[in-house]
Amino acid sequence: MDPKLESYLRATRVLRPERVKPRGHDLFRVALSRYFPGLIPPENLVLTHSTHRSCESVEIAGQRYVVYDTYMTDSLHILNSLWLINSSVAEYWCYALRVIAEKFLQRDVVSLGAYAALHYRLAATFADPRVSRINPPGIRGFFTATQETFVVLHELSHIYVQSNSAEAQAKIQSELEYIENCNLTYVAPQLLRRELTGGRKAALAVEMACDDLAANRAFDLMADDCAEGFEPLGIVLPILVGHYNLRWLAMLDGLVSGFLQADLSGVAEQSTVEMMIRSHKAHANSYLILANRNVALSDREVRDGSSAERYPGYQFNAKELVELHDTIIDQFYESPWTSVERIHAFLKLLQSEDWHADLLAMASRFDVLSHTTSEEDLAWIANSILDGHL
């Protein structure tokens, strides 16, 4: 690894090179050479492992890198497990506590990191979201592989979009129009206008453009990677579920940021609106992927069946798609969404009440911290819990 890149990474996260899982790396390189040849050198696609479950592109000393953290793979694996067995809110809540504990610790907010970790530890005695405890069928591995490839393709798409090519600009323009015109029955238009002004709208359009580029390419790549006779819906489904896994993680990130900026509700509302528009587009795009990207197809056309008349050539069953859409939305708004709402309520409570005595009481239960709340001790207890030693 380039020493300058390494020192940047060491400065921004706690690296655990022994935990890097190189499993997806070959597929990432195929994705780069097939869809974005020459965008960055293959060796600039770098894997790390830390608590930053992220994929980011960075420019260091004139070189552009895409850094994929394989903790993302672990996280997607757990979220896929929870999704595939339609887990209860208790399991999502437990994992969400772990996620926010890590986010507080990353931002050096140690006492809150420890407090969230202690709640995670408590919640895990009732509902343990670790993969070892959950055993859905082998399909989980394919879900995770598809999603991690999507994540890397999304980041590569960002670099591509920044290149200012006419194609990229046209794509962003069409996403802006989509945002203007999308008719979300569950988001009031005035809320949409209030929350999505200028810069945020442009940023959302870029995210949606990258989502589309990545979803189409991930679909093709996984279709090639599958044995003969793959089921198209079997690839669209993990992409869509992955979309919700990523949005779930982003919502938690938004809540922690909002909390630290003392604007919890504002940030929550904003990220909800963005999440809904982005998800709406992800569903619309999955229709397009299945329609071979040659036809414009609206949600309504699929629902009322008129698509079958307009596009007599297309292969998939519209009713099946409506069911897919409804199942995913319904399932997302049950346990995963409820767990995000509970985290919102939990953080709100932390804003209004003194929780330090409670932190001390919870910590003393472990017999390692009896009368101290020094930052060092709290960091130790939080990390020991998250590492599974306590």
Ligand SMILES: [Zn+2]
């Ligand atoms: Zn992005």
